[in-house]
Amino acid sequence: MDTLSYKTVSANKATAQKEWVVVDAEGQILGRMCTKVAKLLRGKYKPNFTPNVDCGDNVIIINAAKVQLTGNKWDGRTYVRYTGFPGGQREYTPADLMAKGADRLVRKVIKGMLPKNRLGAKLITNLYIFAGAEHNMQAQQPKQIDINTLK
Numbered sequence: 001m002d003t004l005s006y007k008t009v010s011a012n013k014a015t016a017q018k019e020w021v022v023v024d025a026e027g028q029i030l031g032r033m034c035t036k037v038a039k040l041l042r043g044k045y046k047p048n049f050t051p052n053v054d055c056g057d058n059v060i061i062i063n064a065a066k067v068q069l070t071g072n073k074w075d076g077r078t079y080v081r082y083t084g085f086p087g088g089q090r091e092y093t094p095a096d097l098m099a100k101g102a103d104r105l106v107r108k109v110i111k112g113m114l115p116k117n118r119l120g121a122k123l124i125t126n127l128y129i130f131a132g133a134e135h136n137m138q139a140q141q142p143k144q145i146d147i148n149t150l151k
Contacts, residue, residue: 011048016055018126020142022135026063028147029070030094030109036150037061038113041123045150054119058126060142065102065131069094079108103129 021040025033043049043056069077074095082089097105106129114120128137 009048011043011050011053011055013053015048016043016053017046017048018055019057020060020137020140021057022060022062022142022144023147024063024144025061025106026066028067030067030106033067033147034106034109034113036147037127038110039150041110041114041126052119054122054126056123056126058128058140058142060128060130060135060137061106062130062133062135064106064129065098067102067106074098102131 023033023037023040037059039045040059041056043054046055049055075093078091078093079097080089080091094105097108107124107127110127111120111124114123128135
């Protein structure tokens with residue numbers, strides 16, 4: 001048996017094959033859709049996945065304003081942040097974030113699923129979120145994928 005044929009391939013910045021994909025968020029459950037998008041951003045669906053390299057795809061999310069939350073999560077779930085000053089703890093709900101802009105809620109959820117380091121900061125820049133059905137990324141010739149077919 002030839003053991004040289006079983007070499008582990010590690011991707012780097014030059015050999016990573018990045019694509020542009022469009023994900024339609026209309027009618028999708030927020031958390032389930034965002035886990036799949038986070039895996040697309042990391043590149044975990046690719047055979048040459050390398051944990052310390054940005055080898056994921058560039059993802060365009062359209063219809064972000066039509067995302068769904070189950071149960072009473074629009075007002076029942078609270079996010080907490082701290083300003084750094086005494087008495088500066090602030091609470092807000094997903095409905096508050098959606099009122100400020102549909103992209104804020106989706107971006108916050110996906111960012112929480114990425115690594116908390118420089119790689120995660122680089123990966124979140126590969127995400128483009130649009131509230132409506134139109135996007136301005138036609139020059140990249142993105143391909144439409146069905147997020148429900150991914151595991």
